[in-house]
Amino acid sequence: MTSTTEVQAGVARPPTRDLGLMVVALMAVSTSGPLIAATVAPALAIAFWRNAMASVVLAPVVMLRRRAELRGLDRRERLLALAAGLLLALHFATWIPALSYTSVASATALVATQPVWSALISKLRGEPVSRQVWLGIAVAIAGALLLTGADLQVSGRALLGDGLAIVGGMFAAAYMTAGSEVRRSVSTTTYTALCYTTTAFLLLVVCLVGRQSLTGYDGRDWLKLIALTAGAQLLGHSLFNVVLKTTSPTVVSLSILFEIPGAALIAAVFVKGQHIPVLAVPAAALLILGLSLVIRSSSRDAAPAVPVE
Numbered sequence: 001m002t003s004t005t006e007v008q009a010g011v012a013r014p015p016t017r018d019l020g021l022m023v024v025a026l027m028a029v030s031t032s033g034p035l036i037a038a039t040v041a042p043a044l045a046i047a048f049w050r051n052a053m054a055s056v057v058l059a060p061v062v063m064l065r066r067r068a069e070l071r072g073l074d075r076r077e078r079l080l081a082l083a084a085g086l087l088l089a090l091h092f093a094t095w096i097p098a099l100s101y102t103s104v105a106s107a108t109a110l111v112a113t114q115p116v117w118s119a120l121i122s123k124l125r126g127e128p129v130s131r132q133v134w135l136g137i138a139v140a141i142a143g144a145l146l147l148t149g150a151d152l153q154v155s156g157r158a159l160l161g162d163g164l165a166i167v168g169g170m171f172a173a174a175y176m177t178a179g180s181e182v183r184r185s186v187s188t189t190t191y192t193a194l195c196y197t198t199t200a201f202l203l204l205v206v207c208l209v210g211r212q213s214l215t216g217y218d219g220r221d222w223l224k225l226i227a228l229t230a231g232a233q234l235l236g237h238s239l240f241n242v243v244l245k246t247t248s249p250t251v252v253s254l255s256i257l258f259e260i261p262g263a264a265l266i267a268a269v270f271v272k273g274q275h276i277p278v279l280a281v282p283a284a285a286l287l288i289l290g291l292s293l294v295i296r297s298s299s300r301d302a303a304p305a306v307p308v309e
Contacts, residue, residue, distance in 0.1 A: 018243040022255045025243075028236030030262030032228065033107065036099050037267065039224045042212040043100055044203060046225065047092035049214075051200035053229040058193035066190045073186065080182045081191055085198025087175035092199070093206065095168030101161025103267075109144040110165035115254040116141060117173035122250055132297035133250070140257050140290025146283040176240075176249035183245040192238050254294055257287050 036046055062070055073081075091111075098107040115137050119129050182191050207214055217225075240252055261284045 015246055018247050021239045021243050022247075022252070025236045025239035026255065026258050026262060028231045028239070029256070030259050030266055032232035032236070032259075033099060033263040034267040035224050035228045035232070036096060039217075039221050039228070041217050041221055041225070042207070043096040044093060044207050044210065045212045045214050046228070047089075047096050048200060048203040048207050049225045050229045050233045051088075051092075051196045051203060053226065054233045055193065055197040055200050057229075057234060058189060058196065062190055062193045066187060066193075069187060069190050073190075077182060077186055078194075080178050081186070081194040082198050084175055084178040084182060084191075085195040086202060087171050087178060088195060089199040089202040089206075091168050091171035091175055092203065094164045094171060098161040098164035098168060101164065102158045106158070107161060107165045109257075109260045110162050111168045111172060112144055112253075112257045112260060113141060113166060114169040114173040114176070114256065115250055117170045118176060118248075118250040118253040121173060121177050122248070129250070130297050133294050136290045136293030136297065137250075137254060138290070139293060140254060140287050143283040143286030143290065144257055144260055146279040146286070173249065173253055176244065176253055179241055180244040180249045183241060188238060188242045188245075192241055195241075196233070251294060254291055257291070258284075260284075260287070 036043070039046055041049075095107065095111045098111070119133065119137055123129050179191065179195070204214075206212075240256075243252060
């Protein structure tokens with residue numbers, strides 16, 4: 001039986017279905033920064049609980065419905081899933097503390113520099129990244145920087161937060177790349193269960209060593225943690241993992257830049273002391289232009305489909 005599949009390149013145009021899924025995922029992850037900023041709990045404890053709660057939901061599903069797939073994973077697939085979990089833990093361990101030092105808008109913008117790192121990783125792996133893709137990334141990053149320039153001059157505390165957010169973006173790009181490799185042959189449910197469980201275990205160790213308080217929060221904070229898990233983690237992160245099967249990490253990472261205006265708007269409405277940046281509208285316009293350039297380039301340069309027996 002003959003089917004067709006598109007050769008996976010460094011950047012590939014996402015299918016229409018995946019574009020829709022990314023929109024839903026973006027709406028979900030845009031709640032992450034504001035919820036974290038509004039939750040009275042240590043940053044690393046928040047990161048642990050969102051992954052631990054997600055693991056509690058996913059693990060029974062895998063054991064009941066995906067046990068055969070789990071047992072059939074080869075050594076490479078297991079190692080890549082574990083590596084993705086480690087990279088996700090490092091992402092959370094740098095980005096979430098950044099929210100304690102700088103604004104939600106700035107931390108979200110700087111962590112979203114991950115498309116630059118994703119494209120660089122693709123380039124280092126020998127995958128094609130055209131000049132128009134780089135131009136699109138540069139335009140989108142310019143939009144992100146419109147929301148962060150003020151913090152760079154405020155204080156050393158803000159600079160520390162900005163630096164942590166940038167490092168968090170690097171780890172996020174590596175996490176996306178590892179996930180895209182696993183998703184070529186492993187289902188979303190099995191992969192995310194392994195990844196989130198690994199992340200939760202590593203963050204638990206860090207929290208225990210650092211003596212972070214894991215309990216004692218009031219009821220409202222527990223509700224915020226549940227909302228963070230259900231929205232940003234299970235819906236947002238997991239849907240991005242779904243599209244990684246057919247869409248390159250560079251395009252997925254670039255789409256996450258749209259989290260910036262979404263997070264800033266939600267923070268302005270629900271988080272005391274936050275406001276909508278004046279440059280949010282032109283920044284969003286640059287984000288849209290940048291992503292459009294990348295998708296147009298991807299559509300034009302995509303390799304033709306080849307038959308697979």
